[in-house]
Amino acid sequence: xxxxxxxxxxxxxxxxxxxxxxxxxxxxxxxxxxxxxxxxxxxxxxxxxxxxxxxxxxxxxxxxxxxxxxxxxxxxxxxxxxxxxxx
Amino acid sequence: xxxxxxxxxxxxxxxxxxxxxxxxxxxxxxxxxxxxxxxxxxxxxxxxxxxxxxxxxxxxxxxxxxxxxxxxxxxxxxxxxxxxxxxxxxxxxxxxxxxxxxxxxxxxxxxxxxxxxxxxxxxxxxxxxxxxxxxxxxxxxxxxxxxxxxxxxxxxxxxxxxxxxxxxxxxxxxxxxxxxxxxxxxxxxxxxxxxxxxxxxxxxxxxxxxxxxxxxxxxxxxxxxxxxxxxxxxxxxxxxxxxxxxxxxxxxxxxxxxxxxxxxxxxxxxxxxxxxxxxxxxxxxxxxxxxxxxxxxxxxxxxxxxxxxxxxxxxxxxxxxxxxxxxxxxxxxxxxxxxxxxxxxxxxxxxxxxxxxxxxxxxxxxxxxxxxxxxxxxxxxx
Numbered sequence: 453x454x455x456x457x458x459x460x461x462x463x464x465x466x467x468x469x470x471x472x473x474x475x476x477x478x479x480x481x482x483x484x485x486x487x488x489x490x491x492x493x494x495x496x497x498x499x500x501x502x503x504x505x506x507x508x509x510x511x512x513x514x515x516x517x518x519x520x521x522x523x524x525x526x527x528x529x530x531x532x533x534x535x536x537x538x539x
Numbered sequence: 540x541x542x543x544x545x546x547x548x549x550x551x552x553x554x555x556x557x558x559x560x561x562x563x564x565x566x567x568x569x570x571x572x573x574x575x576x577x578x579x580x581x582x583x584x585x586x587x588x589x590x591x592x593x594x595x596x597x598x599x600x601x602x603x604x605x606x607x608x609x610x611x612x613x614x615x616x617x618x619x620x621x622x623x624x625x626x627x628x629x630x631x632x633x634x635x636x637x638x639x640x641x642x643x644x645x646x647x648x649x650x651x652x653x654x655x656x657x658x659x660x661x662x663x664x665x666x667x668x669x670x671x672x673x674x675x676x677x678x679x680x681x682x683x684x685x686x687x688x689x690x691x692x693x694x695x696x697x698x699x700x701x702x703x704x705x706x707x708x709x710x711x712x713x714x715x716x717x718x719x720x721x722x723x724x725x726x727x728x729x730x731x732x733x734x735x736x737x738x739x740x741x742x743x744x745x746x747x748x749x750x751x752x753x754x755x756x757x758x759x760x761x762x763x764x765x766x767x768x769x770x771x772x773x774x775x776x777x778x779x780x781x782x783x784x785x786x787x788x789x790x791x792x793x794x795x796x797x798x799x800x801x802x803x804x805x806x807x808x809x810x811x812x813x814x815x816x817x818x819x820x821x822x823x824x825x826x827x828x829x830x831x832x833x834x835x836x837x838x839x840x841x842x843x844x845x846x847x848x849x850x851x852x853x854x855x856x857x858x859x860x861x862x863x864x865x866x867x868x869x870x871x872x873x874x875x876x877x878x879x880x881x882x883x884x885x886x887x888x889x890x891x892x893x894x895x896x897x898x899x900x901x902x903x904x905x906x907x908x909x910x911x912x913x914x915x916x917x918x919x920x921x
Contacts, residue, residue: 460606460609461609491627494610494612494629495609495610498631499631499632499641500634500638500640501634502640504608504609504610505608506608506609507608534608534609535608536608
């Protein structure tokens with residue numbers, strides 16, 4: 453399925469703004485992303501399997517509420533949003 | 540005798556690794572420390588807490604970096620910063636034993652000379668990690684992270700610095716890779732003689748004015764601890780509550796800050812030692828009165844030097860602004876080089892780099908307009 457990558461993570465995808473990844477849950481999807489782009493999952497999910505505080509995951513424009521077990525369908529589109537607040 | 544042996548080896552060039560709130564810069568000097576060239580930024584936009592060159596090979600650089608939103612990491616270069624890779628396994632707490640998450644890596648220390656590839660790092664919140672592959676992967680030093688008394692030693696959220704509680708000043712005894720010291724803000728100083736398997740507090744004589752018992756077993760706030768490389772039984776520290784020295788095997792710290800001028804006080808963040816003379820050390824005092832402005836006292840920056848192990852201190856401010864300069868120097872941001880007459884360097888909270896070729900007698904601004912400087916490390920740049 454298609455995964456939209458936010459600017460702060462483009463260094464992991466060699467500047468690709470949209471990539472393909474597989475998985476029947478968000479957990480599996482992010483693990484597949486990490487297999488293709490090593491290190492990217494840790495930028496999204498911490499060591500306690502929690503979505504980082506300033507990251508949001510959307511499935512077909514609906515916020516996934518940080519539920520990594522949420523089921524996915526092959527034609528879903530995933531958007532990763534990274535906040536850029538701060539000074 | 541060959542002619543070449545009559546001459547001393549040429550002094551190596553000195554470089555300053557400058558870790559800032561917005562990235563890493565390298566200020567490369569020539570062998571005479573006369574001209575300096577600023578290189579960078581590396582990791583622009585990352586908060587860089589520490590950058591250290593491995594003295595064992597002279598080319599491996601490790602950098603403690605994070606962004607504001609995407610977590611922490613350790614960046615690695617094996618060619619003095621020409622190319623970089625990210626740690627494959629950054630330091631993280633074991634979820635099976637610890638509900639905490641690492642917020643940032645704060646301190647990096649190369650391991651013992653006999654253990655190439657070994658590094659230690661200290662994190663916020665309090666965590667100690669070791670790498671045995673040059674920083675590519677990190678494992679918890681669980682003798683500390685899982686120690687049954689760690690929570691007592693470290694306290695809670697109210698016991699850390701404004702930027703979070705942290706492990707810093709990781710020191711490996713140059714005579715023994717099993718002998719380690721760490722500092723905790725807050726928590727105090729702890730010692731291990733078994734490569735981190737167990738730890739004991741080493742805080743006798745250390746004042747903690749903010750505790751009900753001003754001399755507790757632990758809970759102090761050391762800001763920066765340094766072991767003297769030529770006399771490894773001697774350690775100095777700049778503490779939240781003064782300046783102290785210890786000469787092992789004694790376990791009692793000696794208060795050497797009382798001879799500082801009362802108007803300046805004995806509070807500060809960094810402490811730097813002479814590379815060869817165990818009696819010479821430098822501090823950079825800051826205003827620790829009232830609500831702790833953490834600025835140069837009175838807006839008049841100065842370094843203070845002792846040449847007798849802390850019995851007396853001399854002010855060194857030639858070249859600094861005489862007034863209205865309200866910057867200070869963070870705990871990792873002052874460093875000495877290894878020249879015969881050591882050079883001293885520090886970075887300020889206002890983004891300036893100052894240097895002295897004559898051990899602090901006079902100072903010159905080497906770079907300005909950088910972001911808030913967190914760390915400066917002088918190293919031989921061959």
